[in-house]
Amino acid sequence: MSTTDPRTENFPLAAESREAMEGALREQRPLTPTERVIAGVEAYTPEEAAERTLANEMLADTRPGVRQPLLINLGPNHPSTHGVLRLIVELDGEVVKEVTPVIGYLHTGIEKQCENKTWWQAITLVTRMDYLAPFANITAYTMSVEKLLGIEVPSRAEWIRVLLGEMNRLASHLVWLGTSGLELGAMSVFFYCYRERDQLLDLFEMVSGERMNHRYFQVGGCAQDLPPGFIERVRAFTDEMPKRIDEYEALLTGNPIWKDRMKGIGVLPAGELLALGVTGPTLRAAGVPYDLRKVAPYSGYEHFEFDVPTATEGDSFARYLVRVQEMRESLRIIRQVIDGMPEGRVIADDRKVVLPPREELAYSMEALIHHFKLVSEGFTVPAGEAYAPIESPRGEMGCYVVSDGGPKPHRVHMRDPSFVNLQATAPLCKGNYLADLIAIVATLDPVMGGVDR
Amino acid sequence: MSDVSAQIEAVTPGAVVAEFTHVGELTVEVRRERIVEACRALRDGPGQFALLSDVTCADFPDEPGRFRMAYHLASIQTGSRVRLRAWAGALEPEIESVTSVWPGANWMEREVYDQFGVHFAGHPDLCRILNPLDWSGHPLRRDYPIGGEEVQFTDAE
Numbered sequence: 001m002s003t004t005d006p007r008t009e010n011f012p013l014a015a016e017s018r019e020a021m022e023g024a025l026r027e028q029r030p031l032t033p034t035e036r037v038i039a040g041v042e043a044y045t046p047e048e049a050a051e052r053t054l055a056n057e058m059l060a061d062t063r064p065g066v067r068q069p070l071l072i073n074l075g076p077n078h079p080s081t082h083g084v085l086r087l088i089v090e091l092d093g094e095v096v097k098e099v100t101p102v103i104g105y106l107h108t109g110i111e112k113q114c115e116n117k118t119w120w121q122a123i124t125l126v127t128r129m130d131y132l133a134p135f136a137n138i139t140a141y142t143m144s145v146e147k148l149l150g151i152e153v154p155s156r157a158e159w160i161r162v163l164l165g166e167m168n169r170l171a172s173h174l175v176w177l178g179t180s181g182l183e184l185g186a187m188s189v190f191f192y193c194y195r196e197r198d199q200l201l202d203l204f205e206m207v208s209g210e211r212m213n214h215r216y217f218q219v220g221g222c223a224q225d226l227p228p229g230f231i232e233r234v235r236a237f238t239d240e241m242p243k244r245i246d247e248y249e250a251l252l253t254g255n256p257i258w259k260d261r262m263k264g265i266g267v268l269p270a271g272e273l274l275a276l277g278v279t280g281p282t283l284r285a286a287g288v289p290y291d292l293r294k295v296a297p298y299s300g301y302e303h304f305e306f307d308v309p310t311a312t313e314g315d316s317f318a319r320y321l322v323r324v325q326e327m328r329e330s331l332r333i334i335r336q337v338i339d340g341m342p343e344g345r346v347i348a349d350d351r352k353v354v355l356p357p358r359e360e361l362a363y364s365m366e367a368l369i370h371h372f373k374l375v376s377e378g379f380t381v382p383a384g385e386a387y388a389p390i391e392s393p394r395g396e397m398g399c400y401v402v403s404d405g406g407p408k409p410h411r412v413h414m415r416d417p418s419f420v421n422l423q424a425t426a427p428l429c430k431g432n433y434l435a436d437l438i439a440i441v442a443t444l445d446p447v448m449g450g451v452d453r
Numbered sequence: 454m455s456d457v458s459a460q461i462e463a464v465t466p467g468a469v470v471a472e473f474t475h476v477g478e479l480t481v482e483v484r485r486e487r488i489v490e491a492c493r494a495l496r497d498g499p500g501q502f503a504l505l506s507d508v509t510c511a512d513f514p515d516e517p518g519r520f521r522m523a524y525h526l527a528s529i530q531t532g533s534r535v536r537l538r539a540w541a542g543a544l545e546p547e548i549e550s551v552t553s554v555w556p557g558a559n560w561m562e563r564e565v566y567d568q569f570g571v572h573f574a575g576h577p578d579l580c581r582i583l584n585p586l587d588w589s590g591h592p593l594r595r596d597y598p599i600g601g602e603e604v605q606f607t608d609a610e
Contacts, residue, residue, distance in 0.1 A: 387536065
């Protein structure tokens with residue numbers, strides 16, 4: 001297939017450049033900075049190309065001390081970028097001058113799909129966004145729907161949500177710590193972290209039947225009560241885990257290579273991070289104690305005692321320390337939950353929203369009708385809009401839902417912390433070495449499933 | 454009138470169209486020409502809404518304004534929240550970009566542009582972000598056709 005330059009210059013274009021220029025041509029506007037970087041040299045007008053050639057000739061100076069700029073492409077399939085993240089990096093020697101993140105490689109249109117499912121079916125979709133924190137996604141979604149319905153969640157269900165949410169935070173931070181270690185050459189940490197994460201996944205499987213993407217929370221509470229023996233196994237895990245965290249810290253915190261690669265790298269003042277919308281451990285490592293579990297407690301977090309770890313340096317090492325400390329605080333919360341778990345229902349008693357208990361279907365005609373209506377048509381939600389923010393392992397995860405009063409959402413939008421935090425990549429990396437870019441992206445902890453949705 | 458509306462009105466009189474509280478959330482509707490002034494007033498005002506949580510949009514094809522923008526602002530000190538709402542218009546939807554107030558609005562507005570086709574005047578880098586750059590149409594519009602995707606590979610040959 002032969003294609004020509006849309007500017008009638010008659011030279012073949014790479015498919016990617018063509019793609020980048022297509023939208024701008026259709027809308028009759030100039031290329032934006034991002035489009036221009038993606039389009040590369042093909043995007044130049046003849047005059048610009050001539051200028052560039054001249055500039056290149058000047059830069060082809062090979063005398064010592066004269067540096068040449070270099071454009072390299074990291075990803076989208078790069079082993080160190082935590083998923084399909086593409087970074088186009090302009091280098092001066094080994095120093096990063098400009099970074100252009102390109103995302104969308106994992107875009108699955110979940111928000112659109114939700115509009116064509118019932119409120120009830122959409123739960124299955126939202127768990128698949130941020131695949132390392134499915135319990136956070138599902139909590140945000142169910143909480144926003146519950147807000148619109150005005151439905152009261154029983155306290156046992158809220159406590160279970162806190163318990164699984166904190167275990168999820170641990171599991172997510174373990175993946176983060178393991179992969180970050182791997183990227184900086186600390187291979188054994190990866191194996192240790194995944195060993196403990198696997199124990200957590202076993203526990204998730206025990207409670208929900210799935211190791212990932214658990215569809216365990218329902219609108220109104222939880223799908224089932226905790227299985228027998230679960231609390232004991234969680235207790236055994238929380239007794240074991242502090243020693244494990246000590247092990248990770250023994251391997252990393254004092255490690256001179258780890259410190260050299262992390263300290264003073266990727267610093268932005270708190271004000272700038274806040275202006276970029278960055279939340280979560282990244283913001284807390286810069287000294288802002290903004291944690292939604294404390295600032296605006298939800299789902300019963302006000303009942304638990306825990307601290308919000310912060311640091312002041314704002315560098316990669318501070319982000320590491322904050323996350324490790326957060327793992328210890330999560331264990332503290334988990335211990336309080338399993339010690340004081342209230343008895344009672346695990347889901348609200350509202351037959352128009354909640355499925356009837358399985359055994360009732362055998363003898364109650366009414367339960368059978370309710371079950372049929374809920375599964376086939378779904379429940380309706382009063383018209384309005386609601387936004388429910390929660391603290392996911394990566395920051396503020398919010399779910400914005402709009403209802404038109406029907407059985408399907410009019411709009412579901414997830415404010416994913418990875419998406420917003422990733423904007424800080426370019427300002428954080430500028431002026432650092434290329435090798436540090438990997439460490440900085442690692443400590444930002446983006447999950448591309450959440451970024452692209 | 455709530456404190457939030459009063460704050461906006463003090464800086465840019467006549468900007469607030471309506472306000473109401475639903476399911477415990479305060480929503481302030483502002484005129485679309487005043488969205489940047491309203492945001493700046495809230496960011497710098499005594500309420501200290503320093504964090505722009507989210508910028509998003511919902512499509513209402515039957516409404517005269519059609520695209521309803523929602524800006525979720527939060528205070529990091531008190532945790533209080535407010536939603537600003539503005540209608541971007543049905544034909545050639547356009548609203549001013551708030552990137553001058555919060556640089557973090559950059560990607561959020563790009564996403565709304567990509568998915569809804571709302572133009573943000575004064576945005577430094579308004580191109581598609583989630584969909585391929587040469588994608589045609591705006592998928593999250595209610596009238597965007599769904600289903601019927603062409604099957605690329607099949608074993609029935």
